[in-house]
Amino acid sequence: MKKVVCEHIVKKFGSVIAVNDFNLEIEDKEFIVIVGPSGCGKSTSLRMLAGLEEQTSGEFYIGGERVTDKPPRDRNIAMVFQNYALYPHMNVYENMAFSLKIQGVDKKEIDRRVKESAEILDISQYLNRKPKELSGGQRQRVALGRAIVREPAVFLMDEPLSNLDAKLRVQMRTEISKLHRRLGATTIYVTHDQIEAMTMADRIVVMKDGIIQQIADPQTLYDKPVNRFVASFMGMPPMNFLECCLQQQDGGRLVLVSEKLAIDLPEDWISALSGITGQQITLGVRPENIVPGSGDDRTQAKVEVVEPLGSETLLHLRVGGQALVVKAGPDYKPRIGEMIGISFEMDKAHIFNTETGITIV
Amino acid sequence: MNNKKMFNYLWYLLVILVAIPFLFPLLWIVLASFKTQAQIVTTPPLWIFTPTLENYQSVFVDQQFGKFLWNSSFIAIGSTLLSLVIGLPAAYTISRYKQKVLGVFILLARLMPGIAYLIPWFILFTKLGMVDTYTALIASHMLVGLPFIVWVMVNYFDGLPHELVEAAQVDGCTLQSAFVRIVLPLSGPGILTASTLAFLFSWNNFMFSLVLSSERTKTLPIAIYNFVSYAEVSWGSVMAATVVIILPAIILTMVFQRYIIKGLTAGAVKG
Numbered sequence: 001m002k003k004v005v006c007e008h009i010v011k012k013f014g015s016v017i018a019v020n021d022f023n024l025e026i027e028d029k030e031f032i033v034i035v036g037p038s039g040c041g042k043s044t045s046l047r048m049l050a051g052l053e054e055q056t057s058g059e060f061y062i063g064g065e066r067v068t069d070k071p072p073r074d075r076n077i078a079m080v081f082q083n084y085a086l087y088p089h090m091n092v093y094e095n096m097a098f099s100l101k102i103q104g105v106d107k108k109e110i111d112r113r114v115k116e117s118a119e120i121l122d123i124s125q126y127l128n129r130k131p132k133e134l135s136g137g138q139r140q141r142v143a144l145g146r147a148i149v150r151e152p153a154v155f156l157m158d159e160p161l162s163n164l165d166a167k168l169r170v171q172m173r174t175e176i177s178k179l180h181r182r183l184g185a186t187t188i189y190v191t192h193d194q195i196e197a198m199t200m201a202d203r204i205v206v207m208k209d210g211i212i213q214q215i216a217d218p219q220t221l222y223d224k225p226v227n228r229f230v231a232s233f234m235g236m237p238p239m240n241f242l243e244c245c246l247q248q249q250d251g252g253r254l255v256l257v258s259e260k261l262a263i264d265l266p267e268d269w270i271s272a273l274s275g276i277t278g279q280q281i282t283l284g285v286r287p288e289n290i291v292p293g294s295g296d297d298r299t300q301a302k303v304e305v306v307e308p309l310g311s312e313t314l315l316h317l318r319v320g321g322q323a324l325v326v327k328a329g330p331d332y333k334p335r336i337g338e339m340i341g342i343s344f345e346m347d348k349a350h351i352f353n354t355e356t357g358i359t360i361v
Numbered sequence: 362m363n364n365k366k367m368f369n370y371l372w373y374l375l376v377i378l379v380a381i382p383f384l385f386p387l388l389w390i391v392l393a394s395f396k397t398q399a400q401i402v403t404t405p406p407l408w409i410f411t412p413t414l415e416n417y418q419s420v421f422v423d424q425q426f427g428k429f430l431w432n433s434s435f436i437a438i439g440s441t442l443l444s445l446v447i448g449l450p451a452a453y454t455i456s457r458y459k460q461k462v463l464g465v466f467i468l469l470a471r472l473m474p475g476i477a478y479l480i481p482w483f484i485l486f487t488k489l490g491m492v493d494t495y496t497a498l499i500a501s502h503m504l505v506g507l508p509f510i511v512w513v514m515v516n517y518f519d520g521l522p523h524e525l526v527e528a529a530q531v532d533g534c535t536l537q538s539a540f541v542r543i544v545l546p547l548s549g550p551g552i553l554t555a556s557t558l559a560f561l562f563s564w565n566n567f568m569f570s571l572v573l574s575s576e577r578t579k580t581l582p583i584a585i586y587n588f589v590s591y592a593e594v595s596w597g598s599v600m601a602a603t604v605v606i607i608l609p610a611i612i613l614t615m616v617f618q619r620y621i622i623k624g625l626t627a628g629a630v631k632g
Contacts, residue, residue, distance in 0.1 A: 052527050073533045085528035089546045099532035146532070 002063030002153040009058035020210040035197040036207035078147035082159040086131040093127040155187040228357035240324035248277040259320025262298035284350040287327040295343030393600040416601035429584040437563035440502035452514035471508035493575035501569040506559035517551030553620040
């Protein structure tokens with residue numbers, strides 16, 4: 001397995017910049033997830049690394065070797081596609097053996113590798129079947145098997161679980177993670193699902209509009225997003241955003257104020273925020289960092305919807321004119337229309353520049 | 362009798378009524394090929410008679426139709442195969458790289474009336490000394506066969522998921538080998554359709570063969586005129602020759618009809 005380097009990759013379609021200055025270094029054996037909304041350039045970036053799409057500018061390196069101008073077959077990669085891309089006229093065995101046959105590998109070696117991979121993926125009993133005789137999950141395993149037999153330097157996966165139902169997706173997610181640990185394979189995985197990203201990745205690359213927003217491990221991304229987009233994209237339910245005015249009060253205290261909302265800010269934030277007092281800023285707080293039924297009467301929220309989930313309750317509240325979602329314990333079930341006090345765990349909260357979205361604190 | 366059964370009976374009756382005008386002439390031709398000249402011209406027509414093979418003997422022994430059958434076969438198979446060799450990669454390229462303008466340009470050759478090519482071709486092939494050669498006839502028959510194959514196969518290739526070729530490229534294929542190993546095997550019905558119809562066009566072609574062939578390369582549609590003279594028309598022999606000409610077309614269509622329908626409608630629904 002080898003290190004992968006993407007240097008200043010740009011892709012233009014006419015005047016549209018699909019990928020803008022994409023820079024990424026992936027260590028050997030690392031599981032990288034590129035995540036972002038549809039159209040953000042994540043699949044395009046992956047396809048350029050695979051050699052299926054030609055970049056406008058930039059360089060790719062795999063294992064220290066420049067592969068920018070090489071066709072896909074010479075890059076020592078294996079790819080798993082969203083819709084599996086299994087060859088319909090070949091059975092499972094032939095699908096998995098195809099690449100080895102092209103490379104001229106010995107028949108006995110092909111047989112060994114195919115059967116070994118089939119064993120790992122628990123598809124040995126399907127080797128004589130055609131893809132149309134398999135379920136979605138089985139097809140995806142075959143697609144994984146087709147990649148594994150090649151023993152490539154890098155695995156590329158382009159939304160491989162998107163076509164599966166929710167339950168199967170959870171199951172396959174676990175299997176791919178186990179497979180990665182077992183094989184020690186450098187893997188680049190593209191998805192729009194932030195839960196897949198959080199659960200599978202060593203590091204996550206968040207993209208928007210062709211630009212990398214942040215690269216970090218899942219917990220850092222969750223706790224320290226660099227901008228509002230990253231903060232809103234990661235986490236379910238997503239982070240709450242409240243537009244407030246930053247006011248300085250007697251004694252130098254900083255307070256965030258909005259309709260039916262007043263929040264005292266920690267003292268160690270004063271130095272970061274003192275230059276923007278009097279301005280509109282955005283407060284970001286995750287649903288689990290808001291405590292319902294607490295605080296003083298300066299911050300009051302009206303209960304609009306109560307969603308009991310069994311292990312917890314989701315409360316949809318309105319503070320003044322602004323909506324927010326709060327996670328509460330399973331036994332906390334206020335009445336619809338009730339006014340409740342809420343407080344915020346400010347050590348977990350964030351302040352964003354309202355115009356640029358960049359994290360200030 | 363319930364409504365559904367009644368509907369089915371009426372439907373089949375309608376099909377039979379529509380089929381009769383199309384099938385009756387074929388029946389007449391086949392029956393006439395086994396009648397003597399006198400039996401053919403008898404009024405009212407004879408439906409019960411003693412069949413004779415003298416017409417087929419006249420066709421194959423006296424007129425040596427075996428040679429013309431060989432010519433038609435060689436030219437039809439040759440033009441079809443060459444059209445496939447050139448047309449399939451062309452169609453894939455047009456589909457893969459969305460070369461719609463090029464596709465329309467190729468189709469234009471098909472839209473021009475064939476008769477417009479006759480005089481220029483005759484002059485050209487005469488100057489090249491190629492009149493009455495297989496080369497000239499195969500080239501002229503490709504005029505329709507090739508655009509037709511391209512037209513059918515572009516639509517067929519449009520329906521094939523492109524990820525299959527990409528997967529093959531990642532697996533170690535060049536674009537060309539992916540085309541041969543993956544695209545072509547999956548395009549069987551489309552290729553069968555296009556090549557059957559291109560073959561039938563060439564097999565039945567009269568106009569180009571009339572101008573560009575002579576004794577050496579005469580094809581079946583032209584050879585039928587051997588039975589037409591100032592004195593008489595040997596209807597029995599004409600009918601027997603007609604049966605020889607239409608039989609391959611009927612057999613091919615009946616054997617491959619399932620694939621022809623599948624090939625012509627492929628790409629209409631994204632699968």
